[in-house]
Amino acid sequence: MQKLHPLLPAATACSSCNLRENCLPAGITVGEMAQLEDLASMKRTFRRGDYLYRSGSPLKSLYAIRTGFFKTQVLHENGLEQVTGFQMAGEIIGMDAISTDAHTCNAVALEDSEVCELPFGRLEELGRELPSLQRHLHKIMSREIVRDHGIMLLLGSMRAEERLAAFLLNLSQRFAARGYSPSAFHLRMTRQEIGNYLGMKLETVSRTLSQFQEAGLINVRNKAVEILDAKNLRAFFGYSAAAL
Amino acid sequence: MQKLHPLLPAATACSSCNLRENCLPAGITVGEMAQLEDLASMKRTFRRGDYLYRSGSPLKSLYAIRTGFFKTQVLHENGLEQVTGFQMAGEIIGMDAISTDAHTCNAVALEDSEVCELPFGRLEELGRELPSLQRHLHKIMSREIVRDHGIMLLLGSMRAEERLAAFLLNLSQRFAARGYSPSAFHLRMTRQEIGNYLGMKLETVSRTLSQFQEAGLINVRNKAVEILDAKNLRAFFGYSAAAL
């Protein structure tokens, strides 16, 4: 059942949001900020498990994640599914819908979350007035393309342990970029979801995490992860791959 | 060695190009076409094996493929590489570079090819004046994101034979969209390149093609492919996946 998502007044404006350097406003001048704030004034909250959008729903807005964690997943008619990403604060999602004016994946909150809604028509309009915003939107879309290519490399060419090492290091780096500890964090997703994202089964995720722990690279206890030896974790997947 | 790529005068304008419905001009009105033609007037030709751009080279333009075939590939520092796509006439490439103002993959001609160069700065400028062009550019970028998600599904969740069936059907459909036979075409890429794209080894590609042939689904002789039974080829990968 879809719950109601109350529309909140703008609790926090872009200019005073501590994500502004990671989010849509990056590169926007102070003078232009007011227009962007007007655009992004609509906030929505989601409980864990809620859908931000579903495959097939019409394109209305892009969404900037203010707090929380989402996953996106594509579903194939034959029942296959693939997690295409885990998104955190400051990241923009929904761009999949521009192509056909309808979303092509689901976005599900992995924890209680808040997003800023960016009506796409108005975003394009504003882009025509503000070249720096236009360019930044293009950069965000391009960044998604580049990220996707990285995942293809991971799925197509890496072994399970390399994929998981890359995944942990990527999370670490993204937490760090938001001012959180790069070495200790909580996974918001299940082993199943990690495995689906990385193209492996949940048992393999579990085994490989245990293996990393035995090797002294990490500590895992359920969702709590501590990276003990980022250097060797990186080397782990760098060197073994180089040996191919 | 990078060869010289002679700059040709505009041999064919967008308005008289038979790819206009598949390419950047899709959705552009007749009145707007002249400006687009001016933008896209620079053509470049490439011999097989030539690089259109390389990872690290600065963003200058996007490129519309007029004739020929390209592959794009990402290279990882540790030596891994991944083919991220095979691009044909009417498709736009180079969007990976917008994110960081530098290309993140190589684009290599798989046969003698011709591209229309679209200087990106001018493209953005023109996008600010022509909302339909702006929207179309966004659609093209979004389409790439959606395609990438499909490849993730393929790499992360399908078996080798399903991936290859999906690949053949995708090529078939793209040839059909350009007025070529959907049932008989030439592969422009090697088994190695197909395998790299699909996350499998060249031997597996070869074996699986032979297997499809034995099953009466296709005819293969080197690069010449004939699809004999598209329905069952589709069913092949649909049903077996559904049985999971």
Added chain:
DNA sequence: GATAGCGCTTGATATAGGTCAAACTTTACC
């Protein structure tokens, strides 16, 4: 604060696809 259900771990076994190898075919180049 008890309990049901979901998530996680670990073991045993199976298998898809990888690896290595050899022979054959096509293509490119001198």
Added chain:
DNA sequence: GGTAAAGTTTGACCTATATCAAGCGCTATC
């Protein structure tokens, strides 16, 4: 147009990861 190199096929064997199974431990809810 002959020859070397690159691409392809097929076979035999191997291994990374999947599958199946059992038991444990959170954590969420009443």
